[in-house]
Amino acid sequence: MAGTDSHYSDDTAQNGTAYEYQLVASPADPSLDSEISGPARSSVNFFDWSKFNVLVVAGIFFVLLFWYIRKSESGVRWIFRKIPGLAAIEEAVGRATEMGKGVLYVPGVQEIDDIQTIASMILLGRVARIAAKYETALNVPTNSPGVYTVAEEVVKSAYADVGRADAYKSDQVRYVTSEQFAYVAAVNGMMLRERPAANLLLGAFFAESLLLAETGHAVGAIQIAGTANVHQMPFFVVACDYTLIGEEYFAASALLSNDARLLGSLKATDSVKILMIAVIVLGSILATFGQTWLGDFFATQ
Amino acid sequence: MKREIPILITLVAGMFMLIAWFVPHPMVRGAYEGLQNWAIVVVGFTYVLGVANLLRINLRQVSRKERDWPFKIVLLAGLLVTMAIGFSEGNHYTDVDSRFQWIYRTFYSPMTATMFSLLAFFIASAAFRAFRIRSVEALLLAIAAFILMLGRVPLGAAIHPAIPAAADWLMEIPQNAAKRGILIGAALGVMATGIRVILGLEKTYGGGDS
Amino acid sequence: MNLTSLQRLDRRWIFLAVGLLVIVPLLFNFHIAPVQPSNRSRGFYDAIEKMPEGSVVLLSGDYDPGTAAENYPMHLAAARQLMRRNMKIIALALYPAGPPLTDQVLRIAGGEYHKQEGVDYVNLGYKVGNELVMSQMGQSIPNTFPVDNRGVSVKLIPVMKGIQNFQQIRLIVNVSAGYPGTKEWVQQVVSRYHVPMVAGVTAVSAPEYYPYLQAGQLHGLLGGMAGAAEYEVLVGAPALATRGMDAQSLAHVFIAFMIVLGNLAFAGSKKGNGR
Numbered sequence: 001m002a003g004t005d006s007h008y009s010d011d012t013a014q015n016g017t018a019y020e021y022q023l024v025a026s027p028a029d030p031s032l033d034s035e036i037s038g039p040a041r042s043s044v045n046f047f048d049w050s051k052f053n054v055l056v057v058a059g060i061f062f063v064l065l066f067w068y069i070r071k072s073e074s075g076v077r078w079i080f081r082k083i084p085g086l087a088a089i090e091e092a093v094g095r096a097t098e099m100g101k102g103v104l105y106v107p108g109v110q111e112i113d114d115i116q117t118i119a120s121m122i123l124l125g126r127v128a129r130i131a132a133k134y135e136t137a138l139n140v141p142t143n144s145p146g147v148y149t150v151a152e153e154v155v156k157s158a159y160a161d162v163g164r165a166d167a168y169k170s171d172q173v174r175y176v177t178s179e180q181f182a183y184v185a186a187v188n189g190m191m192l193r194e195r196p197a198a199n200l201l202l203g204a205f206f207a208e209s210l211l212l213a214e215t216g217h218a219v220g221a222i223q224i225a226g227t228a229n230v231h232q233m234p235f236f237v238v239a240c241d242y243t244l245i246g247e248e249y250f251a252a253s254a255l256l257s258n259d260a261r262l263l264g265s266l267k268a269t270d271s272v273k274i275l276m277i278a279v280i281v282l283g284s285i286l287a288t289f290g291q292t293w294l295g296d297f298f299a300t301q
Numbered sequence: 302m303k304r305e306i307p308i309l310i311t312l313v314a315g316m317f318m319l320i321a322w323f324v325p326h327p328m329v330r331g332a333y334e335g336l337q338n339w340a341i342v343v344v345g346f347t348y349v350l351g352v353a354n355l356l357r358i359n360l361r362q363v364s365r366k367e368r369d370w371p372f373k374i375v376l377l378a379g380l381l382v383t384m385a386i387g388f389s390e391g392n393h394y395t396d397v398d399s400r401f402q403w404i405y406r407t408f409y410s411p412m413t414a415t416m417f418s419l420l421a422f423f424i425a426s427a428a429f430r431a432f433r434i435r436s437v438e439a440l441l442l443a444i445a446a447f448i449l450m451l452g453r454v455p456l457g458a459a460i461h462p463a464i465p466a467a468a469d470w471l472m473e474i475p476q477n478a479a480k481r482g483i484l485i486g487a488a489l490g491v492m493a494t495g496i497r498v499i500l501g502l503e504k505t506y507g508g509g510d511s
Numbered sequence: 512m513n514l515t516s517l518q519r520l521d522r523r524w525i526f527l528a529v530g531l532l533v534i535v536p537l538l539f540n541f542h543i544a545p546v547q548p549s550n551r552s553r554g555f556y557d558a559i560e561k562m563p564e565g566s567v568v569l570l571s572g573d574y575d576p577g578t579a580a581e582n583y584p585m586h587l588a589a590a591r592q593l594m595r596r597n598m599k600i601i602a603l604a605l606y607p608a609g610p611p612l613t614d615q616v617l618r619i620a621g622g623e624y625h626k627q628e629g630v631d632y633v634n635l636g637y638k639v640g641n642e643l644v645m646s647q648m649g650q651s652i653p654n655t656f657p658v659d660n661r662g663v664s665v666k667l668i669p670v671m672k673g674i675q676n677f678q679q680i681r682l683i684v685n686v687s688a689g690y691p692g693t694k695e696w697v698q699q700v701v702s703r704y705h706v707p708m709v710a711g712v713t714a715v716s717a718p719e720y721y722p723y724l725q726a727g728q729l730h731g732l733l734g735g736m737a738g739a740a741e742y743e744v745l746v747g748a749p750a751l752a753t754r755g756m757d758a759q760s761l762a763h764v765f766i767a768f769m770i771v772l773g774n775l776a777f778a779g780s781k782k783g784n785g786r
Contacts, residue, residue, distance in 0.1 A: 009705075048325045055323060061492060110690070113340060115491045122494075122503050145351025146344050171358050175351035179608075181416035181577045193369070206689045207417060207577070207715065214423040217430075218522075228487040230480050231715050238431045246483045250490030253503065261502050269493040276485060300702070334646070341640050392662040395610060395636070397618075405611055410576035413608075417577045421762060425529045426522040429769040433777055443774075447767050453714075453737050456760040459544035469549070477721050 013042045053298050060275065064268040072264035080266065085224050085242035086252055089123075089200065092222045093130045096197035102137030103127070104196040106187060106212060108203020108227070109180055112146035115250075116228050120203035121147075121154050122253040123226075127200060128158030132167060140173040141190060143183040148175040184208040188215040201225040201240070202249065205232045213239030226252060308501040315499030355380070379408075445471055514779025517772065525769065532765050536757040543757045546749075551724065552741035555709045555731025558682060559592050566681035567599045567674065569706075571696065572616065574688035575608035578713050583612060584752035585711035585739040586686040590620035592746045593684070599670050600632035601680070603656065605644060605691045610636045610660050629668050636660035641691040645699040649676055677704040686711045693720055697728050711738060 001008055013019055018039035025032035072078070096103045105127060107120040124140065131138040140155060142148040152173040159168040176186045188211065191199070199216040201209070201223065209225075209232040216223045217239055225236035226244030236243045244252055247269070254262035283294040314336065321333035359373040386400050394401040434440050451457035452468020497503040536543070548556075562568075570589065574582040593600055602617060604610050613634050626632060635656040638644045647655040652674055653665050665671040673679060683706055687693045693710040701708050707730055712720060714735025723729045733742050736759060739752035 044326050046324060046326055048323055051323050058319075058492075061496075065493075065496060111344060113344075115494055118498055119494050144344075145347035145349075145354075148351055148354060149347055171361075174358055175354045177355075178348075178351075179413070180575075181413045185412075185416055207420065207713070210423050210427065211416070211419055214427055228490065230483050230487070231719055233483075235427070238427050246487035247490035250487070250494045253494075254497075259502075262497065265493050265497055265502065269489045273486065273489055276489075334643075337643050341643065345639070395614070395660050397614070402611060405608070409608065410579070413575065413577040414579055418580070421533065422526045422529050425762075425766050425769055426525045428766050429520070429525055429773040430522070432770045432773060434774050443770060446770070450763040450767050453735075454760040454763050455544035455546050455740075455756050456764065458547045465547070465549070472718055473721060473725070476718055477725075480718060481722065 010042075015042050015044055017041065051300075054300065057272070061268060061272050064271050065265055068267040068271070069261045069264035072260035072267075078263055078267050080251075080255060080263070083244065083248050083252070083255065085226065085244045085248070086255055088222070088224050088242045089127060089256070090130055092198035092200070092224060093127065093134055093136055095222060097134040097136045099197045101197035102139055102194060103131055103198045103200065104187075104191060104194075104216075104221070105138060105140045105200045106203065107140065107142060107147055107151060108201075108205055109143050109183060109208065110204035111144050112150055114204055116204040117144075117147055119250050119253060121150055123200075123202050123256070124151060125154045125158050126253065126256050128155045129162050132159040132162045132164040135164070135167060138172055139190065139194070139196070141176045141183070141187050142173065143176055143178055143180070145175050145178075148173060180206065180208060184211050187212060191215050191219050191221070195219045196221050199223045201227075201236070202244075202252075203227065204229055205236075210235040210239060216240075304504065308504060312499060312501055315495075319499070352380075514776045517776035518780050520776075528765060529762060532761040533758040536761060537754060540754070541757065543760050546740045546744045546753055546756055548741040548745050549738075551732040551734070552738055552745060553731070554724075554729075555711070555733055555742060556592070556745040558707060558709045558730040559589070559596060559598075559684070562596070562598070562681055564597045565599065567601065567670075567679055568593055569677075569680045569683045570600050570602040570613075571605065571683065571685045571687075572602065572609050572613040573605045573692045574612070574686060575606045576612065578688040579612060580755075581713045581735045581739065582686050582688055582711065583616070584736065584750060584755075585733045585742055586612065587616045587619060587750070588739065588743045588746045588748060588752075589684050589686065589711065590616045591623065591748055594620045594624040594626050594631070595746075597631075601635065601652070601670065601674065602632060603635040604637045605641060606688070607637050607639075610634060614660065629663070630670060633665070633668050633670050634660040635665070642695045642699050645691075645695060649700065649704060652676055677706050680706055682706070683708040684711075685709070687716075688713055689716060693723075693729070697723050701728050711742070714738075 008021075010019065010021075018041050020036050020039055022036045023034035093103055105124055107124060108114075108117055110117050112118070112121075128138060130136075138155065140151050142151055155173050156165075156168050159165050177183050190196075191212075192215065196219070199212075199221045201212055201216075202225070205212075205225075205227050206229065209227070209229075213223060213225065213236055223240040224242045224244070225240040226249035227233065227236065228246050228249055230246070233243065233245055237245075251266050251269070254266045279294065279298070283298070286292070286294050318333065318336065321329050324330070356377070359377055363370050363373045363377070383401070383404055386404065387394050390396075390399050390401055393399055396402065432443065432446075434443050448464060449468045449471060451460065452465040452471075457464035457468065494503070559568075570586075570593065572582070572586050574586075590600070600617070602613050604613050617628070617632050617634055620626070621628065621632060628634075636659060638656060640647070644655060653671065656665060658664055659668060677700060683696060683700065685693050685696050685708060687696075687710060693712055696708060696710075700706055708728070709731040710720060710729055711733035712735075714737065717732065717734030717738070720729060720732055724732050733739055736752045736755050740749075740756045743749045743753050
C-alpha cells in the first residue's frame with residue numbers, strides 16, 4: 001500500500017474464514033508496525049450500502065414516475081416547451097416528399113445496447129411511420145449488425161402499422177460496416193450520390209459528426225441532429241438546421257407520441273431535475289460554510 | 302403474443318439487472334455477469350447477419366449492374382480477400398510481416414487516418430460558413446473560441462502567458478459548469494428512457510406500436 | 512474587396528489554404544514557438560516518474576488508426592518513459608484495430624531501451640466486451656487474457672508472473688479515442704479498485720475528463736496532439752506531435768481568421784441589402 005492510502009480492501013478474502021491484519025512498514029521498521037487486528041470474517045451482503053445514495057435517487061424517480069403517469073392517465077395535461085427540432089422532423093419528411101427525394105436516417109455509431117441507440121430506434125419507428133404515410137423513401141444505413149437487425153424490424157413494422165407493408169423495400173435498412181470512418185465514408189457517399197432532401201442524425205456520434213453534417217449541408221439537405229454526446233454538440237449546432245441537445249433528444253419520442261404515460265415520465269424527469277438543482281444549490285451553500293455532509297452523501301465510489 | 306413476449310423479456314431482464322446492480326451476493330452477481338456475457342455472444346452472432354446482409358445487397362446490385370456496380374465488386378473483394386487471408390494465417394495474423402498486417406498498414410491505417418483528417422478542412426469551412434455573430438452571447442462565444450484556439454497552441458504562450466492561463470480558466474470553470482449541467486440533464490434522460498423501455502411504456506424500438 | 516461576394520467563396524479555396532498551412536511547416540520544419548508543458552501534462556509525467564522502478568503498469572491503447580495522429584505520439588512517449596524507468600508493462604487494447612499500434616509502440620520503445628518482449632513487457636492484444644473486460648480483469652487478468660497477442664499462454668510469460676488482478680497494478684496509463692476508454696476505466700476500475708490512473712485522450716473529448724482530474728480520479732491528462740507534444744517535451748523525446756504543433760498553430764490562427772472573415776462577409780451582405 002502507498003503511504004497516502006487510508007483504507008485497504010482485501011478482495012481475496014473467503015467468506016466465513018477468519019482473517020487478521022497488520023500494517024508493516026516498508027522498508028522494515030518494527031517500531032512502526034501496527035498491532036495485529038482482531039479476527040474478522042467477511043460474509044455475503046444482500047445490499048451494497050455504498051450504493052444507497054443511488055437507490056434513494058432512483059426510488060424518488062420511480063415514485064414520481066408512477067405518480068405523474070397516474071395523473072396523466074386521469075386526464076391532466078402537462079405543458080412542455082416547444083422544441084423546434086421536433087416539429088421540423090415531420091416538416092423535413094414532408095419537404096422530401098415534395099421534392100421527390102428521400103430521407104436519410106443515421107442512427108449513430110454505437111451498439112444496440114447503448115441507450116442513445118435505443119432512443120434512436122424509438123424515433124426511427126415514428127419517422128418510418130411518417131415516411132410510410134407520405135410514401136417517402138427512407139434509407140437507414142447502420143454501423144452495427146445488432147442495430148441493423150432492430151432497425152429493420154422497426155421500419156418494417158412501422159410500414160405495416162400504417163398499412164403500407166407493400167411499400168417496404170428490404171434494402172432500405174442496411175448494414176454498412178462497423179468501422180467508424182469507413183461508415184462515414186459510405187454514408188457521405190450515399191449523401192453525395194442520392195442527395196436526400198432530409199438528413200436525420202439521431203444517436204451517439206463521435207468524431208464523424210462534423211463529417212456527416214458538413215457533407216449533408218453541401219448537398220442541400222435539411223438536417224436535424226440529436227445526441228447526448230456533449231463533445232459533438234458544437235459541431236451539430238454549427239452545421240445542422242436543428243439540434244436536439246442532451247435530454248431534448250431523449251424527450252423527443254415522448255413528445256412526438258403525445259402518449260399520456262410517456263408525457264408523465266417526462267414530467268417526472270423534470271421534477272427530479274428540479275430536486276437536483278435544489279440539492280446542488282443547498283449543497284454548495286452548506287459546503288461554503290464547511291458542512292459537507294450533503295455532498296458526501298451523494299458522492300459515489 | 303408476438304409483441305408481448307419481447308416486452309415481457311425486456312421487463313424481467315431489465316428489472317433483474319437494475320436490482321442486481323445493488324446486490325453483491327455471489328448468486329446474483331454470477332447471473333448478472335453471466336447475462337452480460339450472453340449479450341456479448343448474441344452481438345457476436347449478429348455479425349453473421351450483418352455480413353449476410355452486406356453480401357446480399359451488394360451481390361444483387363452487381364448482378365443487376367446498378368449504378369456504381371464496379372465499386373461494389375471492390376467492396377466485396379476487399380471483404381472476402383481480407384477475411385480469407387486473416388483465416389488462413391490463423392494466430393500469425395498479428396505477426397509484423399504477415400499479409401494481414403500488410404493490408405492493415407497499406408490500406409486500413411492510411412484510409413482511416415485520412416477520413417479523420419478531413420475534419421480539419423471541414424471545421425475551417427464550417428467556421429467560415431456558419432459561425433455568425435448575431436448576438437451578445439455569440440460574441441462572447443467567439444471571444445472564448447479565439448482565446449482557446451490560441452491558448453491551446455504554443456503560439457498563444459509566445460504572444461502572452463495570460464492567453465493559455467485564460468484558456469485553462471475557461472475550460473476548467475465555465476465550460477465545466479455548463480457541461481455538467483448538460484450531462485446531468487442527459488443522464489436523467491438516459492434514466493427515463495431506460496425505465497420507459499424496461500417497463501414497456503416504449504414499444505416502438507421492438508417494432509411494436511406505442 | 513467585395514465582402515458580399517466572399518459569402519459565395521468556394522469552400523475548396525478554404526480546403527487548399529488549410530492543406531498548405533499544415534503541409535508547409537511539416538515539410539520545411541520551421542518553428543513558430545516552443546511547446547510549454549501544462550499542469551495536466553506534468554501530472555501525467557510526474558505520476559510515472561515518481562513510481563518506484565520495476566513497478567507493474569497497465570498500458571491500455573484504446574484507439575485505432577483513425578485517431579493515431581493524436582493518440583499514437585502520446586502512446587509512444589508513454590512507452591518510452593515507462594521503459595526508461597524500467598517499469599514492467601502489461602499492454603492491451605480495447606479497440607479491435609488497436610493491437611498492431613500497441614505492437615509498434617512497444618517494439619520501437621523496446622528497441623530503444625533494449626527491452627525484451629515477455630520479460631519487460633507483454634501485449635495481451637484485444638478482447639471484445641468493452642467495460643466487461645475491465646470488470647473481468649478485476650477478478651482475474653490471466654483468466655480474461657489467457658494468451659497474449661502472439662498466442663503464448665500468459666502462464667509462460669515472465670512479466671505476467673504473480674499478476675492476478677488490479678491489486679498488482681501500480682498505475683494505469685490509458686490512451687483513449689472515446690468509447691470504451693478513459694471514462695469506463697475510471698468507472699469500472701479506479702472507482703472500485705483505487706488504482707491510480709493517467710489518461711491521454713483526443714482533444715475534442717479532453718474537456719469531458721476535467722471533472723475526473725479535479726476529483727483526483729485522474730492524476731494527469733493529455734489532450735490531443737497539443738497534450739502529446741507537451742508530454743514529448745517532458746519525456747525528452749520531441750517527435751511527431753511536437754513537429755505538428757507548428758502546423759496546428761497556423762491552422763488555429765487560420766480558423767480564427769475564417770470566423771472573422773465570414774462575419775465581415777455577412778455584415779457586408781447585410782449592409783448591401785440595406786438592412
